[in-house]
Amino acid sequence: MNLTQRRVPQVFELGRSSSIRSFKSIDSSSITHGIHVFQCPDAVGIVAKLSDCIASRGGNILGADVFVPENKNVFYSRSEFIFDPVKWPRLQMDEDFLRISKMFDATRSVVRVPKLDPKFKIAVLASKQEHCLIDLLHSWQDGRLPVDITRVISNHDRFPNTHVVRFLERNSIPYHYLGTSKENNREDEILDLVQNTDFLVLARYMQLLSGKFLQRYRKDIINIHHGLLPSFKGGHPSKQAFDAGVKLIGATSHFVTEELDAGPIIEQMVIIVSALCSHLNSG
Structure with a gap:
């Protein structure tokens, strides 16, 4: 998706029902919610990299908001996802999102897992x-x-x-x-x-x-x-x-x-x- 060619504000909502269905085989007590907030210069392929980061570790996106202000070279996103912390340990999650942050020269990349992180x-x-x-x-x-x-x-x-x-x-x-x-x-x-x-x-x-x-x-x-x-x-x-x-x-x-x-x-x-x-x- 080439976000640089579309300068109108964009919001993408990913369906919750399909995300939850794909986790039926996992013990519900092990499913954990995570949130990732991201800000970086606008570029091609950011959404794909963020989605692949979560999917490659067995996670699934519940909702994702993406915003690209008109006439500004900046990309914002907020992703809410579910994952199995056994398959995707918390420290590994930080490393994965840090790698994407460096890839796109992000000015803000915050990962929160409310169930695991300090309040x-x-x-x-x-x-x-x-x-x-x-x-x-x-x-x-x-x-x-x-x-x-x-x-x-x-x-x-x-x-x-x-x-x-x-x-x-x-x-x-x-x-x-x-x-x-x-x-x-x-x-x-x-x-x-x-x-x-x-x-x-x-x-x-x-x-x-x-x-x-x-x-x-x-x-x-x-x-x-x-x-x-x-x-x-x-x-x-x-x-x-x-x-x-x-x-x-x-x-x-x-x-x-x-x-x-x-x-x-x-x-x-x-x-x-x-x-x-x-x-x-x-x-």
């Missing part, structure tokens, strides 16, 4: 509104968010007997209140608290992180924006959408950059306004 350590930054924070905490508690939450940092103080503080205390997650002002954004203190984390999550954290902070942290920071980017950036995105007559609402998770709400988009959720209104009226 990512994250810190969550929040402000007064709690719905994003509460959703993250409940997803973590239910096992749907396989990370270790090292601490929650907020620029809004919470009383000891509140729902969030009680939850954090029950689960031994430290809570830090760092009130901010125009004169002191407390970024040095935040950096001291998050040194042992793999990435940060901003759950409606209503403060802008400076370019200096991003350079010093040097790891991924994910923001949850209550609007559909790249439209309606900044504050009050729902009002912006309403005033523009937009019929869709939703939320966007994206990587944080120095430019407000302009980082690469990770995931989006969309709800049609008319359908939502009908649902609410019927209730």
